[in-house]
Amino acid sequence: MRRQKKTILLASPRGFCAGVERAIEIVERALQKFGPPVYVRHEIVHNKFVVNELAKKGAIFVDELDEVPKGATVIFSAHGVSKSIKEQAKIQNMFAIDATCPLVTKVHNEASRHHRKGRHTLLIGHAGHPEVEGTMGQVPEGTMTLIETLSDARNFNPPISDGLAFATQTTLSVDDTSEIISILQHRFPEITGPSGEDICYATTNRQNAVKKLAAKTEYFIIVGADNSSNSKRLVEVALKFGAKNAVLIPDANSLKLNELRNVSVVSISSGASVPDILIDEVLKKLDQEFDISIKIESSIKEDVYFNLPPILRTR
Ligand code: SF4
Structure with a gap:
């Protein structure tokens, strides 16, 4: 056949x-x-x-x-x-x-600096994520408020009359976060914050790469864990920017081949914590079942490297 x-x-x-x-x-x-x-x-x-x-x-x-x-x-x-x-x-x-x-540490440092300057900080992020817990734990309880949604931004009542700041989780949706920041800046024109947001280069680049492919994609496969914030955001971005369907799977074993029967264009991406081997296994499974031709769609080249802690630089 x-x-x-x-x-x-x-x-x-x-x-x-x-x-x-x-x-x-x-x-x-x-x-x-x-x-x-x-x-x-x-x-x-x-x-x-x-x-x-x-x-x-x-x-x-x-x-x-x-x-x-x-x-x-x-x-x-x-x-x-x-x-x-x-x-x-x-x-x-x-x-x-x-x-x-180091890009999370940068947000920790911002939070501590705002606290030292007497500002109340609004942290845009998702409750329960370990990064949010770590960032909120840089300052005393009650001096930082978590803002998760547009409605949180609209309804927030400052506990102090002046001295507000904002910071963000590093792995959020770029577009949703900018809407929240706009509301806060409109309501509190003096609010202090980073020039854009604290979303990291890797989250931004992976979302942009998915946006570029979404409109021509019938089925978008995002490989990533269901507790990975940046992976979940990639699924949302794919759907928002025109993919007909988008799924988050941890590995090739979770791929539902029957959902691909009448699909001709499949796009694949993965979250920032996913090794290439998991993508290779997805490709292998697709190759066993279908006659596939693979095109790499590159949007930007990354060459970021972070130094190890000094104690581990020598073996
Ligand atoms: S996604 Fe990667 S680069 Fe971005 S903050 Fe997390 S660990 Fe750092």
Whole structure:
């Protein structure tokens, strides 16, 4: 039987960003330098494949520091942690290595600076995401308010009469966030903030690459975890910019081939914590079933690199 023809448009850039590569390298080098086990608080990045590979090498993933023996080596994930977690690690005499992405640390520093200047900060982000918890934990309780929606921005009542600032989670939708910022700037013209927002280069570039393909796509496959903020945003962007269908799948096993039967143009991208091997497996599965031709659609070239913490720069 003749196999159905499909055109596969591969978005670029996609997959690993510099912050994720750095975080993974931190765990690998810590394992080499100090020997297993090395404890990691939370998933180092939001991807089960990455976490399982590191666990095989001797990393132990924990939810809280109470699960880490006193004096052990512990790594904080790329999403960042509150000041109280760092304090707890010190009290429990742990050797802590911080894998927080430098672009998240930049937001932490902004939050601390606003607090020092007496400003109340509005953090645009999603409740429950570890990055939001870490950023809110840079300042005393009550001095930062989480803004999740347009309605939150419209209804926020400042607790102080002047001195307002805003900051954002790094992995939000660029377009939704700019709408929220516009409302805040309209309501509070004196509000202080970054020149645009704090959304990182990797999130912005991956969203732009998806936007470029969305209108010509019948079925958009985004590979990423369902707890990965930047991956979920890619699905929303694909649908908003014209893709007829868009799905988030963790790996090739979750691909529903029956949904692709009458589709001729399939686009593929992946979140910033997804290794290329997971995309290769999706392509392999498509190739086994259909007659595919692959085109790489590149929108921008990335060459960002973040230095490792000094303790891990030498082996
Ligand atoms: S997605 Fe952005 S903020 Fe998050 S680790 Fe990657 S570069 Fe850093």
